[in-house]
Amino acid sequence: MGQSMSCGARPEHEIFASVQRGDIVTVRRAITADPSVLRQTTAYDRHSLLHVAAASGHIEVLSFLLERSSNPDMLNRHKQTPLMLAAMHGRISCIKKLAQVGANVLMFDSVNRRTCLHYAAYYGHADCVQAILSAARSTPVALHWGYARFVNLRDDKGATPLHLAARQRSPDCVNALLDSGSLVCASTSLYWSPGSTALHLAARSGSIDCVRKLLAWGADRLQRDGSGKIPYVVAMKYKHGACGALLNPSSAEPLVWPSPLKFISELNEEAKLLLEQALMDANMEREKAILNGTDYSLPSPPPSFSDTASDDDNMSEMSDSELCCICFEQVCTIEVKDCGHQMCAQCTLALCCHNKPNPTTSTVTPPVCPFCRSVIARLVVAQKNNKDDRSNSQDEVGDVSSSKLRKHRKSINLGEEGSSFMGLSSIGSFGKVTGRGSGRITADNELMNKPIS
Ligand SMILES: [Zn+2]
Numbered sequence: 281m282g283q284s285m286s287c288g289a290r291p292e293h294e295i296f297a298s299v300q301r302g303d304i305v306t307v308r309r310a311i312t313a314d315p316s317v318l319r320q321t322t323a324y325d326r327h328s329l330l331h332v333a334a335a336s337g338h339i340e341v342l343s344f345l346l347e348r349s350s351n352p353d354m355l356n357r358h359k360q361t362p363l364m365l366a367a368m369h370g371r372i373s374c375i376k377k378l379a380q381v382g383a384n385v386l387m388f389d390s391v392n393r394r395t396c397l398h399y400a401a402y403y404g405h406a407d408c409v410q411a412i413l414s415a416a417r418s419t420p421v422a423l424h425w426g427y428a429r430f431v432n433l434r435d436d437k438g439a440t441p442l443h444l445a446a447r448q449r450s451p452d453c454v455n456a457l458l459d460s461g462s463l464v465c466a467s468t469s470l471y472w473s474p475g476s477t478a479l480h481l482a483a484r485s486g487s488i489d490c491v492r493k494l495l496a497w498g499a500d501r502l503q504r505d506g507s508g509k510i511p512y513v514v515a516m517k518y519k520h521g522a523c524g525a526l527l528n529p530s531s532a533e534p535l536v537w538p539s540p541l542k543f544i545s546e547l548n549e550e551a552k553l554l555l556e557q558a559l560m561d562a563n564m565e566r567e568k569a570i571l572n573g574t575d576y577s578l579p580s581p582p583p584s585f586s587d588t589a590s591d592d593d594n595m596s597e598m599s600d601s602e603l604c605c606i607c608f609e610q611v612c613t614i615e616v617k618d619c620g621h622q623m624c625a626q627c628t629l630a631l632c633c634h635n636k637p638n639p640t641t642s643t644v645t646p647p648v649c650p651f652c653r654s655v656i657a658r659l660v661v662a663q664k665n666n667k668d669d670r671s672n673s674q675d676e677v678g679d680v681s682s683s684k685l686r687k688h689r690k691s692i693n694l695g696e697e698g699s700s701f702m703g704l705s706s707i708g709s710f711g712k713v714t715g716r717g718s719g720r721i722t723a724d725n726e727l728m729n730k731p732i733s
């Protein structure tokens with residue numbers, strides 16, 4: 281896949297060497313003297329100057345060439361566009377520039393019939409995946425072709441960009457794609473042969489980070505591949521024991537992002553980040569419990585929210601009024617609109633994941649505010665209430681008594697609603713409150729019924 285950009289030493293190809301070096305002065309001089317140079321291609325791969333500039337990431341040269349080219353989508357020998365080569369080599373600024381001048385994201389190479397999105401996912405460039413997705417959102421692709429269809433396009437082996445990202449062990453790409461509508465349970469099936477899901481491919485590559493992301497997006501641990509294996513069996517076959525432990529159907533179910541809830545899909549970026557982090561933290565705790573007692577330990581240090589030492593550090597910087605009245609452990613970061621009640625991200629998430637979809641309709645009943653019982657329509661990031669609170673919290677920095685007071689409150693201040701929610705906010709029950717699926721099946725089916733390509 282990764283073709284070299286060698287251009288040979290023939291005089292007419294000196295221009296390619298200059299483009300590859302990013303030598304804007306020489307390139308400018310050569311093209312001003314003879315504009316036909318723009319149409320030259322390399323001898324074997326038939327790369328244009330645009331291809332070479334995009335692949336080597338020289339944005340200044342690329343911009344100069346684009347000003348003088350009428351077609352940003354020139355094709356090389358393998359029908360690859362400059363956009364594909366930029367995605368392959370992770371040249372984010374070149375991708376943005378090409379998108380800006382209207383380069384087509386919906387082109388297919390002749391190697392594997394892949395798009396630029398496949399390239400970015402395969403080579404693990406999450407920033408490029410994002411840039412291509414945002415370009416696709418605002419181009420005719422989205423209008424005439426369908427954005428969801430673009431995200432889930434299959435190559436000639438039936439692999440979507442998500443399959444490639446999972447296979448190539450790129451959790452950030454997996455996340456970006458799932459967040460943009462990649463179907464988590466799609467399998468590589470093409471024509472008659474059923475294939476693997478992204479979870480099978482992540483299990484095979486032994487990427488625990490990809491396994492974790494996929495499970496959190498509702499990937500099915502019981503889905504079988506073409507040979508009838510579930511992902512757990514695939515992980516064990518390739519001796520990825522830690523992945524296998526998480527994929528074992530008898531292990532606790534992870535929390536699944538409650539995407540069917542309308543207000544979850546409408547979250548602003550800030551609130552979404554908070555809740556996503558809470559989800560990953562909760563699942564990390566679950567993983568620790570699963571892996572504890574096995575030979576495997578987590579490769580990355582678990583997040584610190586359950587770490588008492590750092591909790592105390594956080595505690596000293598907040599006032600009691602900011603403490604979540606459900607768990608009495610975390611700071612209130614999420615506010616329910618319009619009643620204004622506040623909770624921590626963990627408790628909000630537990631509340632949302634608690635509602636299982638109706639098995640017959642697959643619809644999800646939106647949860648109610650635990651304080652006033654009004655149906656939650658919108659969540660925002662909690663703002664500090666007033667200036668007094670802020671000055672209080674500054675006064676309390678380093679004040680030992682405030683933390684004692686908090687513990688006291690924690691022991692006595694269990695209102696009716698509070699006590700019924702304590703169970704929800706404890707990590708141990710997180711696994712039980714979530715059902716597999718959460719309604720995503722409907723979305724899958726809607727799309728799967730349409731021809732993909
Ligand atoms: Zn809480």
Ligand SMILES: [Zn+2]
Nearest residue numbers: 619621649652
């Ligand atoms: Zn309320």
